[in-house]
Amino acid sequence: MFNIKNKITKDKKISKILKKEKIRQENQVTLIASENYVSNAVLSAQGSIFTNKYAEGKIKNRYYAGCKYVDKIEKIAIERAKRLFCVKYVNVQPHSGTQANFAAYSSVLKYGDTILGMDLSHGGHLTHGSDVNFSGKLYNFIHYKTNKKGEIDYSNIRKLAKKHKPKMIVGGFSSYSGDCNWKKMRKISNEINAFLLVDISHIAGLIIAGLYNNPIPYAHIITSTTHKTLSGPRGGIILSNHDDKNLFKKIDSSVFPGCQGGPLVHVMLAKAIAFKEAYGQKFKNYQIQVIKNVKAMIKIFKKENFKIVSNGSKNHLFLLDLRKNNVTGKEIEERLYRANIVVNKNNIPDDDKKPSITSGIRIGTPAITRRGFLERESQKIAKWIIQIIKEKDNLNTILNIKNKVYKMCKLFPIYKNK
Ligand code: DSN
DSSP: OEEEOSOOOSOHHHHHHHHHHHHHHHHSEEOOTTOOOOOHHHHHHHTSGGGGOOOOEETTEESSSOOHHHHHHHHHHHHHHHHHHTOSEEEOOOSSHHHHHHHHHHHHOOTTOEEEEEOGGGTOOGGGTOTTSHHHHHSEEEEEOBOTTSSBOHHHHHHHHHHHOOSEEEEEOSSOOSOOOHHHHHHHHHHTTOEEEEEOTTTHHHHHTTOSOOOTTTOSEEEEESSSTTOOOSOEEEEEOOSOHHHHHHHHHIIIIIIOSSOOHHHHHHHHHHHHHTSSHHHHHHHHHHHHHHHHHHHHHHHTTOEEGGGSOSSSEEEEEOGGGTOOHHHHHHHHHHTTEEOEEEOOTTOSSOTTTOSEEEEEOHHHHHTTOOHHHHHHHHHHHHHHHHTTTOHHHHHHHHHHHHHHHHHSOSEEEO
């Protein structure tokens, strides 16, 4: 599919590991919902000479000389992102989604302020107030949960908002597969005069393609990664469509000098390339197939009476609740890995197991779809997962499936050697 140069160094020790990682990626089925494969252009951009440059500051206002071409690249990246997301403001400097959230929170809040965000086990992210993360340590996070059906419960959000009067409500998620009504979220924010920040890291690609409710018209601030459904380089962005230019200034200075030094120029270059790749029908068709593949897999799991959190999916992922199968997420993650099927264990709502064990696994289709798998392949994988869960630790089953996975992967190479 994409071209790749395997030999990038004469350092044998490193080359060997690089080669092995390529073989691993080629021969394993990646169902980690946050992973994807980048194009050759994005891959090359990250290994380009822009990696040599320091560029602290903003376009035309840098702390180092020699930024003439960096300025051009950052400008193109910003312009392309503005067009892609239909927004007035973009910052392409955040090194990651976590950095983007850190910068966004600190642009408008003071440490200790109250924020209302989604509970981690109900689908939220570590940076949405987990007590082991900066967000939970620096801010007073209150958490909303999904209801019994596994859907976002707006009346509960309103109740918590009125009670705790947060300065910010955080929407967005990393393991929630349902819908979200952003208009309602904004209405609740307005009622308590709070900022609405939506973290679209997981669903950015689907939003661009018009396949998931778009929070951009409603949120004051939008944060995202660029490497999940968006399929660009690992990195973060911050967007806004707010009228207040002062807000944009605050975000800019919160990113730099607030919480970052020099931006990763080679990654900004790769972001610019990825944004262009996300224009148009080809990208949209890819996102449509991501969703079709999720639905195809869910159909198989439902036929076999597996429990799916939220009872289905409106995006690129779903959670299997393994409690009635009497097995933990950790055990299944390990067992599947032995058959070359890569998933991550994931807590389910109000899980009684810790995050290193869990009662569920998260399954996502962005990566398999990117390498060309359609519904047929997705359903086969779902059947193999079911067999591995049901047949316990049967070595023959695992080896037999590993062989089938290998054969399927060979038909859908990710990177061609040049
Ligand atoms: N680690 C990412 C995920 O898997 O969802 C979020 O940061």
